Amino acid sequence: MSAGVHAGRRLEGRRAVITGGGSGIGRGAGLRFAQEGADVFLIGRSPDNIAETAELIRAAGGIAHCHVADVTVEEDVAAAAAQALKVLGGYEILFANAGNTDRMVPLFDQTLEQWDHAWRGNVVSAFLTIKHFGPAMRDAGHGSIILMSSSGSLRANAGTIAYGCAKSAVNMLAMGAANAFRGTQVRVNAIASGLVETKLTRSVFDYARNRGVEHKMGGITPLQRTGTVEEAAGVAAFLASDDSAFITGQIIAADGGLSSTHPFGKVDL
Amino acid sequence: MTDSDSGVVEFADSTVVIVGGTSGVGLAAAIKFAEAGVPRIALVGRNEDRGRAAEQSVRSAHSSVDVRFMAADANRAANTEALVERILGAFGSIEILLNSTVGHAAPDLLKNIPLDQLESILVEQAMGPILMSRAVLPHMVERKRGVILNVASDAAKLATPGETVIGAAMAAIVMFTRALAIEGKRDGIRANALTPSLIGGTLTHQRMQESPFASKLFEKAGKMASLGIAEAEDLADLALFLASPAAKKITGQAISANGGISAA
Numbered sequence: 001m002s003a004g005v006h007a008g009r010r011l012e013g014r015r016a017v018i019t020g021g022g023s024g025i026g027r028g029a030g031l032r033f034a035q036e037g038a039d040v041f042l043i044g045r046s047p048d049n050i051a052e053t054a055e056l057i058r059a060a061g062g063i064a065h066c067h068v069a070d071v072t073v074e075e076d077v078a079a080a081a082a083q084a085l086k087v088l089g090g091y092e093i094l095f096a097n098a099g100n101t102d103r104m105v106p107l108f109d110q111t112l113e114q115w116d117h118a119w120r121g122n123v124v125s126a127f128l129t130i131k132h133f134g135p136a137m138r139d140a141g142h143g144s145i146i147l148m149s150s151s152g153s154l155r156a157n158a159g160t161i162a163y164g165c166a167k168s169a170v171n172m173l174a175m176g177a178a179n180a181f182r183g184t185q186v187r188v189n190a191i192a193s194g195l196v197e198t199k200l201t202r203s204v205f206d207y208a209r210n211r212g213v214e215h216k217m218g219g220i221t222p223l224q225r226t227g228t229v230e231e232a233a234g235v236a237a238f239l240a241s242d243d244s245a246f247i248t249g250q251i252i253a254a255d256g257g258l259s260s261t262h263p264f265g266k267v268d269l
Numbered sequence: 270m271t272d273s274d275s276g277v278v279e280f281a282d283s284t285v286v287i288v289g290g291t292s293g294v295g296l297a298a299a300i301k302f303a304e305a306g307v308p309r310i311a312l313v314g315r316n317e318d319r320g321r322a323a324e325q326s327v328r329s330a331h332s333s334v335d336v337r338f339m340a341a342d343a344n345r346a347a348n349t350e351a352l353v354e355r356i357l358g359a360f361g362s363i364e365i366l367l368n369s370t371v372g373h374a375a376p377d378l379l380k381n382i383p384l385d386q387l388e389s390i391l392v393e394q395a396m397g398p399i400l401m402s403r404a405v406l407p408h409m410v411e412r413k414r415g416v417i418l419n420v421a422s423d424a425a426k427l428a429t430p431g432e433t434v435i436g437a438a439m440a441a442i443v444m445f446t447r448a449l450a451i452e453g454k455r456d457g458i459r460a461n462a463l464t465p466s467l468i469g470g471t472l473t474h475q476r477m478q479e480s481p482f483a484s485k486l487f488e489k490a491g492k493m494a495s496l497g498i499a500e501a502e503d504l505a506d507l508a509l510f511l512a513s514p515a516a517k518k519i520t521g522q523a524i525s526a527n528g529g530i531s532a533a
Contacts (some may be wrong), residue, residue: 039355039358040358054358054361055361058358058359058360058361061335061337062359063355063358063359064358065354065357065358086354087354087358088354089351
């Protein structure tokens with residue numbers, strides 16, 4: 001677990017569900033949520049990966065449960081929601097973090113399969129997660145739902161067009177769902193994450209490393225660096241906590257400032 | 270698993286759950302389990318302050334043990350299931366369950382116990398071990414191993430004036446444990462009961478001093494304990510033995526540790 005500066009135990013007594021909890025930002029958020037006092041219910045496709053996250057959480061003194069599911073499959077999501085309710089007795093935090101990306105391919109060469117894949121893995125998965133986990137939060141009358149978006153949803157050239165379009169739809173899902181929960185204190189927000197090294201983005205980092213220009217990664221952002229898993233998890237923890245109690249329906253960019261600028265074109269890596 | 274491994278749970282890779290683990294026999298056992306190399310211990314109790322203090326004393330007995338207090342009332346069915354899930358969430362497995370809960374009822378003659386209190390005395394004394402055993406059982410069955418220890422009392426074996434309802438509750442725990450042993454053996458699960466008589470120096474013992482009837486009863490019993498009145502540590506030693514591989518063939522028994530007060 002990161003030894004960074006933490007805001008304390010804002011999630012004491014809370015229960016958090018995280019999809020895509022086996023690696024990357026999902027794992028980082030699991031560790032951070034647990035560190036802030038939440039019991040964590042991890043969902044992922046790979047039993048080994050979520051079990052490893054659970055072990056890390058337990059070793060740090062936290063409480064973690066695992067459930068294997070593919071969040072693009074409706075029956076899986078429905079079963080996961082029932083299991084989370086049974087094991088946790090309820091939950092206040094839902095981090096619909098699972099997503100996918102694809103290879104950079106010129107627009108005119110992209111295939112329908114590629115677009116279906118991006119839509120299913122990023123939008124349908126988030127929709128199914130809200131659809132099946134949301135009602136218990138609505139009935140409880142409070143909670144925080146966090147969707148995983150990307151700086152690729154806000155501007156071109158950060159990820160593939162199919163990925164960017166799908167994440168734009170995730171942004172609209174956050175806004176729409178926030179309104180669907182009107183009259184309750186259930187909030188829905190999305191994190192538009194910049195470049196963070198995870199399994200999803202490893203090929204980009206490997207490419208830069210192989211060319212010896214890793215230090216230039218993130219160079220077009222005002223902060224002139226890439227983000228860390230811990231930083232992304234910190235934003236998720238803020239949105240999960242009552243510190244963000246008046247924020248809903250928003251897309252929070254955590255991208256080193258990328259979406260605030262007019263980059264002068266592709267950086268020569 | 271070979272037959273010779275059946276019923277064996279090694280302390281070094283065990284999670285021990287002690288219900289009523291924040292004082293008395295439960296706390297004494299927690300300290301001894303930690304000293305014996307158990308790496309993970311969950312102390313379950315209702316009192317948060319006592320729980321935190323108990324955590325500290327187990328930790329100071331053995332600094333490398335991961336001991337965690339879990340606040341819960343184990344006498345409610347819904348709580349026990351959630352509690353077991355929470356412990357599994359914290360530790361990943363449960364190998365040993367020690368139910369060391371006590372009711373608040375002091376011995377008294379039946380004619381003096383108000384009618385409307387009888388049910389709660391019975392339930393408060395008997396249901397905790399039954400509910401907790403049931404709640405951990407699916408996990409132990411799945412893993413084909415586990416040890417369940419239920420603390421009852423000699424009142425289960427020996428008819429004692431003032432212990433009609435308490436005796437019935439204790440007999441319920443003992444018979445439950447014996448039948449559980451017969452059900453559990455096919456899955457490598459052992460179950461035994463500990464049946465102390467009076468235990469010196471515990472909160473229960475202090476509480477009993479407040480009732481004239483109970484204190485007189487305990488005083489009489491104490492005089493018969495020629496080997497000395499049992500203390501929490503004596504029961505903890507028995508619990509450790511019954512949980513250990515040395516007791517791998519022992520199941521369905523109700524063992525007294527009472528300094529010679531009786532030989533039931």
